[in-house]
Amino acid sequence: MESVFKKCIVDARNLTLLYVEDNVGARAGSMLIFEEFFGHVIEAVDGEDGLEKFKQNHVDLIITDINMPILNGLEMAERIRKMSPQTPILILSAYNEAEYFIESIRLGVEGYLLKPVEIGQFMEVLGRVIEKIHLRSEHDKLQTLLTQYVEITDKSAIVSKTDKEGVITYVNDAFCTISGFSRDEVIGEKHSIVSHKDTPQQLFKELWETISSGEMWQGIIKNRCKNGSSYYIKTAIKPIFNPQGEVVEYIALYNDITEVMNPKKQLFDYINSTPEAVVVLLKIEDFSTVEDFYSNDLVDLLEHILGEKLLEGITKECPFGKIYTLGFGEYALAIDKNKCPLSVDMLGQKIKELLKTIEASTIHLNEIEYSASLLASLAYGGKEPYQSAHFGIKKAERAKINFIVATDLILEMQAQAQVNMGIIVAVKKALSSSGIISYFQPIIDNKTRKIAKFESLVRLVDDNHNLWFPSDFLEISKKGRYYTQITQQVLNNSFQALYETEAGITINLSAVDIEEQVTRQKIINLLDLHKEHTHRITFELLEDANVKEFETIKEFIKEVKACGVSIAIDDFGSGYSNFERLLDYEPDIIKIDGSLVKNIATDDYSISIVKTIVSFANEHDIKTVAEFVENEAIFNILKELGVDYSQGYYFSKPKLLEEYKGIVGF
Template identity: 45%
Template sequence: MKNRREEIRNYSKNINLLYVEDDVVSQEYTLKFLSPMFENIILANNGEDGFNKFLHNKVDIVITDINMPKLNGIEMIKKIQNENRNCYFIILSQHDESDIFLQSINLNVDGYILKPFSFDELLNSLEKVIEKFKLEYEAKNHKYYIEQYLNLMDQSNIISKTDTEGIITYVNDSFCKISGYKREEVIGKKHNITRHHENPNELYEEMWHTLKVKEESWEGVIKNQSKSGSTYYVRTIITPIKNIKNEIVEYFVVRDNLNTVVDDKKFLFEKIEENELSILVVLQIDEFDMLDKFYNASTVEKVEKNFAFQLLSYLPKEYSFVNVYSVGNGSFALLTEFEDFNKSELSLEKYLNDFVENVKKSNLEFEDMEFDLNITVSYAIGKYMLYEDAKEGLENALKQKTKVSFSNDSSIIASKEAKENLEMIKTVKIALDNFNIVSYFQPIINNKTKEVEKYESLVRLIDENGEILSPFHFLNISKKGSYYNKITQRVLENSFKILKTINTKLSINISAVDIENEQTRTQIFTLLEQHKGEANRIIFELLEDENVQDFEVIKDFIREIKSKGVQIAIDDFGAGYSNFERILEFSPDILKIDGSLVKNIEKDPFSRNIVETIVLFAQKQNIETIAEYVENETIFNILNEIGVDYSQGYYFGKPEELEQRNK
């Protein structure tokens, strides 16, 4: 019996059982038997109580006594069935009268057990009910899955049905859209209504031989002609549908619009020649050539294909291009007739700008990988040399990064070290999912007092083996996918949370990329509002980046947060892209002297001279200075002698957690 009860338990986790019994002894006795099998048991003390609890709970199985006060079991079952016919019922009764038994049969109860009963009898009834429940549940699931598949197929494919003579009996919306025909214009007509005159007769002879004689599916690419006379290509699968007697009763036709993703430029040029006047949009996945540096050829191809198949979904809903062409190396073309687009009364430039924004806001996901994509767009209107003009415009836009052509940064990544990078992306994703992106905090001391006056928040990743990784291992590769922004958001959350633990100032790193991200800016302002009494304890260290798209956004951001009492520090000053001109633009409160200058200051006079120059300049501008990589007492003494205000490094403390992480 134990094994049988375990089998029921394995399937009853999602089943809610209502047990109705007025006798306390029977109730306790039976519950001991039922409890190990069912996690969700609802107990009722009489028929009226049972019906009320049924109304307020999801109930799948009812086990009930007959003789009860207020409402007997038979009457309760009738009332429940009036509300829900999908319940299963098992009656436990002391009555063996034929009229009660007949009433139970008429109510289609699933089990009738006379008291006193053995648990083996109840177990037999439960097994039968569970088996019915299981079959019905699987049938519903199967039907639900089929409906979803059919709906997905109907939305993503061009579908039609014909009788055995090729007369059209059904077409979906996609068929009407691409062919230009309304349903009433094609239902009842032969399928050759869309046949292109250039297709050879041999194509159709071979098709019908496969379908009628061999009784097999036919597959191939067909050139079709729409109602307006334009050409479109479809990859077609025609399948014979048979009845139970194995007779063909109809043909089911599924087409994939090759105009959605066409890999041959000749189809594009043919289409341009057909139109009197066209709009050609050429777009490029930004920095697509970087793919070979991170991923293997197979991954690059998947990125390109997955983006191609989703491309139409990024277009604004007000107008849909039919033709999408893959022209190689992350470039694609959209083509439409000028007059057709002109009828929409849309601004082409705004339409394309919205298109670029839709791509930017979306994520490309496949095989547990996720990418932020950005594109550059160029367009041309005309007929002759149209592709060449649009392509030249795209190349110029990529070089100049002009707003006119909607130039944006790319987040696609690829490399020879594909395996390692893929593993690291996976590690980052797992860490984010498990709240293992954490913040460590390194003290910054006042050189005069040697007291800790600030901490810097430094991101760390804890991998599945518990190993703590520094940003060197994961941050750059995260910048190329959608995870970088999520890491920044997690760091901001961790950092503001620590304000409750420390009474010093807190320095948080943000990059130009972070500031340009609207979602990150919004999070920062929200956190500052939530902690407005402590905003004067926050320092944002600006990590500079040569790929800044809009300095005005950054300067506006700095002005706004400084108005809230936040300080700005320029990180790694004296190296990279930091320069004195940038100080005029950003008006920082603090300069963090680049560690490469500090760690060489003992032996390298040139490094010392640069540090002295920075400090002298900062003092004249009333800007504080912090030296990083202070590794020993000698370096500290030199910095103190020069006049550096603060020191940070292993000589004073390593980065560490200041509180237990809250998972």
């Protein structure tokens, strides 16, 4: 799946998007996402503006809101369809626009994006649209077919043909993609190979009566993929006649409307039709492990049985009408708050009791017995109850609890998202305006009390000349593409500092940095460019429990040490650091964890650990550095214990490098 997403991102870089949205705030937020994916994004402030910009520019894809002044999104789409029937159009939906779905299907839009735009759903829809764009060239070749194919070909990109007995003679790539069957598997079969058991036989009877009489049949059919999953298609089937007016074959075209018809959409429809809804989301813990361990059939059976148990257990206390099986081990329950007989506390208690009952019970999956453990999130009315419950599940997972009341949690998440967006904007501006700078803190030789090295520490200067610390922006930057750019700027700053001091320069590197090939190459290039100074460079490796490519890190260490660089290990002596990993990295320097140093004057335990580290380091010819040296008492103890270097506010806070000029050892 990851390779599919990467291909989707690469393909999107070659596309021009027309984005039509009249709400300034929504447009600004979405633009931050869209600009990351598409090669070029054209903004339009309403339907009329969008129509004019479509006429003036080459556009590969349109994403539009519906409710807009002057010309709404569907009116604009209809006019664009007349000019360019093949340009993909995606509709932004705020869940409460169900009345527009039929009209948008009639216009042949490619799908829906739910507000606010979520990366997972956006990637999913974008992948399908890009696939349809790729199929456009194949679709053009079909224009040479008989002119009587044109009417129906224009309606959809998923195609099949049968003889007059209903035996499949042709399917296109899109048919194979959506069904999961290859051409060889379906040609020669009837459409019953993809028919779903839930589709009533009366529908097929009416279908055949219509096309046998020479008329075109249109409708919605639920079909079955090869892997057993379901999909919905808006179908048009037309008989093809010979010159004598006799039916010789049938051609069928389909639009994939699964996103409109799936259980989540049904859930949204119910919530949107309810003045205020109570929503319960439930999720099977470690469902990915269940999928890996059991077959698809057993997973489907588990979801079905568990869904029935959940609905049966909860309806004894509260009359939820149905349970929505959302897939991937997730379920939802919803009820009008006015029809819920229980208070939030009482319902929460009943849900917790139900979770215990389910966990204590055994589910029989043919010959296999399974005990389910679930998480539950309750949004008792309030703002956007589904989204609040959804964020509640994520919060419960992080907190390692199985139940949470998530009413109005969306407000908290939106506020945090707004803060995060502001941080990303500040980082983006700082990168483009030399606002990513380095402060330097001296590392003192304990014997001479002179500056031996400087540690390079990243800072951000914003538009208002405020100084931001790493804790203000670095973690958020890791969630986007800016973290690597920050690292590269810090590397540039640090290597430049070699020419402003005779002391060594220490640069922090995380596992994320080293595992990134672009960053590794940047470092090698800098070492080659400044080869006469590499003996003054130390790379300080930040301890990380989530190292993914351990061998890559070992190879990197070996390569840079061959260039004369020293390797230091940060924060050694607490957390997940261990002596085995220390020997794997073969460092030249150990930086003793600050929590041990701060307490060393009052804590015998800290003294014992530091003694052990120093003894180990001396035995293996490794230098030691103590950070967080805040006063003379701590410094004297460290010096007595044989620690080689000290760093902390006792000597200096981090400052710009030029502020140290004139100091001994500079």
